[in-house]
Amino acid sequence: SDMPLDLKKLVTARFFFTFAVQMQAVVLGWRIYELLRDPLALGLIGLTEAIPAIGLALVAGYIIDRSRPLVVYRRVMYVSLLSGLVVLVEHIYSNSLPLYGQIAMLYSASFLTGVARSFSQPAIFASVPRMVERSKLMNATAVMTSAMQVARIAGPAAGGILFGFVGAVFTSSLVCVFLVIASVSMLLIKQQLTPPETLVQHKSIKAELLSGGIFVWKHPILFPALTLDMVSVLFGGVTALLPIFATDILMIGPKGLGALRAAPAIGATLMSFYLSKRDLPGRSGRWLFSCVGAFGVCILIFGLSRDFWLSLSALAFSGAFDSVSAVIRNSAVQLSSPSHMRGKISAVNSIFIGSSNEIGEFESGIAAKVLGTVPAVYFGGIMCLLTVGVVAYVSPALRNLDLKKIEPPA
Template sequence: MKANHRNTHDPYAVLRIPDFRLYISARLCITLAMQIQAVIVGWQIYDITKDPLSLGLIGLAEAIPSIFVSLYAGYLADMVPRKKIIMVVITVLMFCSLALLYFTLDASHTLLTYGALPIYVVIFVSGIARGFMGPAVFAFMPQLVANKTLYANAITWSSTTWQAASLAGPAVGGLVYGFFGVTAAYITDAVLVFLSLSAFSMIGSKPLPENINPQNLKESLQSGIRFVFGNQIILSAISLDLFAVLFGGAVALLPIFASDILKTGPEGLGFLRAAPAVGSVLMAVYMAHHPISVKAGKKMLWCVAGFGLTIILFGLSSNFWFSLVMLALSGGFDSISVIIRSTLIHTLTPEYMKGRVSSVNNIFVGSSNEIGAFESGFMAKLLGVVPAVVFGGTMTLLVVGITALKADKLRVLDLKPEAETV
């Protein structure tokens, strides 16, 4: 039976849906644009301020407004057609890109007068826009697929697109900035946002799913939070991802490893930064052809444990190539975990509540990268760089162990079509 299931699986099933092809094209363009923009803004702000702290404030300027609006954004995504929200949000991001472009033109004296402040203001506004975009995009995607049996396939290709764009975006941004200047880089950013807007505009409008229990704003937000915290499978899966990134993320310390431990310099740092994304893309492509269904919960636990173990081995390594392999494996394990988590959230959440559940997920996971970077830096200062990374990986293993003991429903979770309503 298992062999027969593998033979009948179509890894390109969702790519045969025209609206889904437009969706991942739009997602590719907007992710590339945001990654390119992040590289340019970082270089530009440091060039203006010469202050390393100013780079940390970029993430803060974006994360705080995004988290602040997240719950209301989730409510809105369940009350207003999702495509309308996405179109408005990407239009706002388009104006943000054009504003950053305007600041760089010779005719503009804004940056000469106010320094980096106008850039921070634009990043703050884009953070608000992204806060509204997350739940809307999360809830809109399954409406393009309709058939729940294709959710895992859709999430896998969506994740692959995002990871590929995240891998290519910084390289493209750096090359365009380096060879053609900041203005050309911001033009590239703006063109990609426009292409994303155009692709989304061509997707057919989808009506909101019927809400069987209409509520006011307060009741609606409370019901979304209660749903997540009352569902052991969803809560444990989100918590696993949160703590894995919070404790196991070594990305913030990679410059120190490249410079002082592995002795590779900036070129090696580029490879180290790219390694997790390469591992993630390769694993996502593999999973498109070999999806996980049986014992998905148990496999998710093992993959998060594998992530923690590879982070420990990376922290202990003094060999560049071994470190590179460990980071790539960490990306592969993380990719499996993310795809399973996203699939079960989509599968177990009613259509009319997906915006609110996504917003709670964003508050958990969306802030974990920034908080994880702070945790890594704080522990490195307290314990030293290598002990801090080993500590983080060990804590990830501990969280997996506790979750495996407490979350009995996640342990036995399957993602087979007949288990969709578990």
């Protein structure tokens, strides 16, 4: 394609970064469940990653709106590499380390990943629009998204399969190799993006940190759209419980776990390839609600299923429906954001979305501990459907959303 070479290098770096982080997540989940056999411990991985990912997001948006976003992204690679090395050391010395030492290392690796993630999304969001012309932005975003999605599929699958066949040490070494490739790819980028000019002088740092949040809160479309997505993912996500389904319910081992982890991403990728080829239909709002509702139904089917293939397809469809709502939401966010606030608004977006995945894992862990694993999944699916009803009732603006009619902000 006619994408600038530097953008290709950025896509490459992001691909290997995402691939490595996803691979590591499978290894971490399996290790923790192997060592502790406790659903709550799986939920705590999510929480450990979410605390820095949320806590630093506004700060990350602020820093990125004032610095060179590509330099920030390069440092993200280094922090992730440190996290990968911590996991690798845990595997190599697992026989000589006390149990609590191993657990501490695995959780601290998770924490470092959260730190890296809080800066990753806003840095990309601030870089890509400045590396291509505005007319090419939709396509560049689609390429970036497809690369991400492919990494999200192949990463967990590779993590589970390699872990099952060649063990933890080799798998974690490969994670580190991929992160080195991503770092090198970032170092090869020639283009220097200067800090963006600020158009608005804020009274204080606090006012500027909060400006993105206030913009979203007052926006008739962004706030309900993000809320809908956050609550449905918060309750509808079953990722954290997959090691339990793989071990105790479907009896399929780490290779099966890799497949279950990858299924939603496979559905999402096929759908996003399909969407990148054609325009979204006019009634975007209705599509958004239908797809989140269908996502909830898929989660309920997954909870009912005792068959590997049915479980796999329920998860794949859940990913496809989720992907439609993500494309509608991301397009709405990008089309509604003024350029000097992109970093901050993206940070708010990633607080809503990024956190809902990890806090959702924590919620799953608690619900599974209290209600049992399968009832926890039913509870999630039902909450998801309730959310669709409530938000649709409360927000006519989102019900009638049409992406083609969003005016570019001043």
